[in-house]
Amino acid sequence: MLRFIVQRLFAAAITIWIATIAVTLLIHLVPGDPVRIMYAGFQTTEAEIEAIRARLGLDQPVWRQYFMYLGRVLQGDLGHSIVGNQPVLDTLLQRFPATLALTVSALVIAVVVGGSLGFFAAYKRGTAWDFGAMTLAIVGVSMPHFWLGLLLLFLFSMTLGWLPVGGSGWRNLILPALTLGLATGAVIARLTRSAMIDIFDQDFVRTAHAKGLPKTLVLYRHALRSGLVPVVSMLGLQFAYLMGGAIVIENVFAWNGVGRLAIQAVFARDYPLIQGFILFFATVVALVSVVIDVTYALLDPRIRYGT
Amino acid sequence: MSAPAEPVAAAPVAPRRAIWALLRSPSGAVGLAIVLLLVVVALLAPVIAPYDPYRMASGPRLAPPSWDHWMGTDQLGRDVFSRIVHGARLTLMIGTIAVGISLTAGLLLGLVAGYAGGWPERILMRLVDVVFSFTEIVIALACLAILGVGLINAMIAIGIASIPFYARITHSVVLVEKNKPYFEAAVAAGASHLRLIFLHLLPNVIPTLIVVGTLGVSTAVLAAAGLSFLGLGAQPPQPEWGFMLSSSRDLISGAPWMMIFPGLAIAITVLGFNLLGDGVREVLDPRQRAR
Numbered sequence: 113m114l115r116f117i118v119q120r121l122f123a124a125a126i127t128i129w130i131a132t133i134a135v136t137l138l139i140h141l142v143p144g145d146p147v148r149i150m151y152a153g154f155q156t157t158e159a160e161i162e163a164i165r166a167r168l169g170l171d172q173p174v175w176r177q178y179f180m181y182l183g184r185v186l187q188g189d190l191g192h193s194i195v196g197n198q199p200v201l202d203t204l205l206q207r208f209p210a211t212l213a214l215t216v217s218a219l220v221i222a223v224v225v226g227g228s229l230g231f232f233a234a235y236k237r238g239t240a241w242d243f244g245a246m247t248l249a250i251v252g253v254s255m256p257h258f259w260l261g262l263l264l265l266f267l268f269s270m271t272l273g274w275l276p277v278g279g280s281g282w283r284n285l286i287l288p289a290l291t292l293g294l295a296t297g298a299v300i301a302r303l304t305r306s307a308m309i310d311i312f313d314q315d316f317v318r319t320a321h322a323k324g325l326p327k328t329l330v331l332y333r334h335a336l337r338s339g340l341v342p343v344v345s346m347l348g349l350q351f352a353y354l355m356g357g358a359i360v361i362e363n364v365f366a367w368n369g370v371g372r373l374a375i376q377a378v379f380a381r382d383y384p385l386i387q388g389f390i391l392f393f394a395t396v397v398a399l400v401s402v403v404i405d406v407t408y409a410l411l412d413p414r415i416r417y418g419t
Numbered sequence: 420m421s422a423p424a425e426p427v428a429a430a431p432v433a434p435r436r437a438i439w440a441l442l443r444s445p446s447g448a449v450g451l452a453i454v455l456l457l458v459v460v461a462l463l464a465p466v467i468a469p470y471d472p473y474r475m476a477s478g479p480r481l482a483p484p485s486w487d488h489w490m491g492t493d494q495l496g497r498d499v500f501s502r503i504v505h506g507a508r509l510t511l512m513i514g515t516i517a518v519g520i521s522l523t524a525g526l527l528l529g530l531v532a533g534y535a536g537g538w539p540e541r542i543l544m545r546l547v548d549v550v551f552s553f554t555e556i557v558i559a560l561a562c563l564a565i566l567g568v569g570l571i572n573a574m575i576a577i578g579i580a581s582i583p584f585y586a587r588i589t590h591s592v593v594l595v596e597k598n599k600p601y602f603e604a605a606v607a608a609g610a611s612h613l614r615l616i617f618l619h620l621l622p623n624v625i626p627t628l629i630v631v632g633t634l635g636v637s638t639a640v641l642a643a644a645g646l647s648f649l650g651l652g653a654q655p656p657q658p659e660w661g662f663m664l665s666s667s668r669d670l671i672s673g674a675p676w677m678m679i680f681p682g683l684a685i686a687i688t689v690l691g692f693n694l695l696g697d698g699v700r701e702v703l704d705p706r707q708r709a710r
Binding site for chain 1: 545546549550552553554555556557560561563564565566567568637641644645648649650651661664667668671672675678679682685686687689690693694
């Protein structure tokens, strides 16, 4: 088990390392002069431009810049944002709890709603219930997340007046979490259904039924447990998508997380902030997938011994 | 994190039989109908649209749906229906260009990696896995940070962002095909590398990629609408659906039609490509039909 965890951590470290290279190259791929683009909205003299270039290390050869950047990153310094001149890491950490609250509550909603819908559809396979549940799921998959968000906003905030339109309290979390959770739940419903159908066809389920065990015991003890394994294995990827989806949803509901910050950074061409965001995002996703992989290995011993 | 790229295991089927089979599957028929409708609307947009999509004050501002303006008008008095009809052209263009980029590059990467084997394969696929884990939206944001905002750049960004996905799928199919007797026979007969890749592997990868590419159009359309919604894609006055949604945001309570119809257009388009993709998969992979 320890070897498995070390292997997974090593893979995560490689991912983060490649992200540092990608992030350094990013600024060099910008057509034109990145410093002039970043400071397009500011009053700057030639001398100031050169001073900024030197401060950001952009006058050095690329390999040297990379090692300088890597050295600073290892010390926890992601540089300063162009807009507002704030330390990038502090800004990201300050915004991150909001994004985490959103993604975790959305994940819970997605697993509960999507998992039960998929389980129910598989149980009622071939009936109108199954067709109805899967129609709902494919409509959910096809709806743009942000449109679902706008519809919920229209219904619950504007028409019924139950929930606030935007802000940062827990009541403001309900709609964005519901939006992101339902959208992801549609994907999870489809995955769960096909995983459960495979399980229902297996010999051990038939045996359990045949030896006269109560139906609910077979369903929950035998079938659901094994059916959850492939679903849990997909959660790492789903979490990455949730983090990605949060970028858009935070902007719909003016939820002040890292996603909203990232979009503002792209608009302002705030390269230190964009670089920091990408590195931060890659790190979080890599670490969460290690946690999920380890959980998965605890659930299914075959994984531990297989790799 | 491994293995979301599930090989579709598609087999070549005679074209005419395939179309009949597609029409017999409910999802395939509905999907094909929606996609064909979208193509017709896009081609005949100037004939179908009752007004110029860019002309302001085609009617009163923020007028609700009526006989003159089926989907109402926006805050500049432009006809929403005409803008949605013209938006179909942009949507099809986005889908084609983005999927074209990711499909071509992903196909080449996957073919080369899978064919080469050994350490080039390990390094290439490891890199693809890492980039894949960054998620499409973050890669697209990085591309837009480099290229700057705009609809064309958004299409390129989405295309680039999905390359790892197509590379993984192609790679997984190539691994299966490489071990089949016909391929080993071709190797034994002394076929050249290019011949093996393009005459033997490629035709067997294509059915799977047709399925994935069809489903990929819906992903690309959703992603582009999302970027335009954030203001990073289409710019005013382009009648792009995602952008129309973002300009409706502050007017939802007074003019919900500005929000409802473009969203519906996106959802129906994406649904169409999803159903068509599912239908094509059923035709190409008989195992799925039992489900």
